[in-house]
Amino acid sequence: FPDWPIRDPIPFLRSCLATWYNELEKKPASMSVELAREILSVDLTNEEHRKPAFFRRQYYKLAAKYHPDKNPEGREMFERINAAYELLSSESVNNSIMPDSxxxxxxxxxxxIIYSRYSKELSEYKYAGYSQLIKTIDLEAKDEALFIKGGGDLLSAAIELANYTLISSALNAEQLRRDNGLEALVTAFDRCxxxxxxSSNPDDMPVQVCIHVCDCFATAATFEACRQRLMEMPSIFGALCRLLQFSNLPRLSTASAQCIRAMAVDTLLQ
Structure with a gap:
């Protein structure tokens, strides 16, 4: 994204959260597209049948035929006709019924982007999306398809956002700890x-995830309650030391070193 100005960062953040929630709430349609076409007698080999106007004509014709006021036994079919029309008349069938990753x-x-530019302005507000963000990190980290080509983009984006929210406010660090967010980050770290x-490249998904997790741990380590929770997760210490060896990945080894330095303020973590 270019460095475009954001006039109202807080309303924009709320809009992003609302759009995110709306996307997550999408559910599969009650019937398949194929069944909907069958109910409305749509034949895709006929060019005329592909037009929205044809859907409407079929809907009005069949709805009139099976309307319960005229056909007491037609209620079930009438409801199926309504469902079929709603599905086929959607602006985009695939995007309208299922969450788009x-x-x-x-x-x-x-x-x-909002948090990276307006961290100070947002510092007095607790981030409202932790419940879903932590759930996303946990589910994505446990996904069997995580390392398949194209996988992990959602995990990387979620962990990067978590770090920006932590930088912004101590309120967020405490909320992340309470909601078991550190445990979700460890799950992702242990897998990646x-x-x-x-032979890894800087842009590889596991590398990016590890960088973001190191940044999260480094930020969290500035808060005593988070440090106490990190003490209970021994797997991260050997993992951090392992990441120091990759001279071919300077951003990663630097992030690991900075994380270790942040933790070293605590005698027990040393």
Whole structure:
């Protein structure tokens, strides 16, 4: 994103959250597209049948035929006709009925931009999306398809946003700790660290996730309650030391070193 000005960051953040929630709440349609076409007698081999006007004509004709006021036994079919028309007349069938992971990633990235530019302005507000953000991190980190090509974009975007919210306010660090967000980050860390090798590239998803998690831990370590929780997660310490070896990935090794430095303020974490 270019460095465009954001006139009203707080209302914009609320809009991003609302759009994100609306996307997550989408559910599969009650019937398949194929069944909807069958109910409205749509034949895709006929060019005329592809037009919205044809859907409307079929809907009005069949709805009149099966309307319960005229056909007491037609209520079930009437409801199916309504459902079929609503499905087929959607602006975009695929995007309208199921959550779009790309749109969700954009919503998360937009929030990261807001927090990266207006951290001070947002510092007095507690981030409102932790419940869903932590759930997203946890589910994505446990996804069997995480390392398949194209996987992990959502996880990386979610963890990056988590770090920006932590930087903004101590209120957020405490909320993340209370909502078991540190545990979700450790789950992601434990899965991605072993995937980083000497042949890894800086843009590889596991590398990016590890960088963002290191940044999160470093920020969280500035708060005593978070440090106490980190003490209970011994797997992260060996993982952090392992990441120091990758001279071919300077951003990653630097993030790991900075994380270790942040934790070293606590005698027990040393």
């Amino acid at each position: 790309h749109r969700i990633v954009l919503c998360l990235q937009a929030q990261s 660290v072993p995937m980083v090798t000497m």
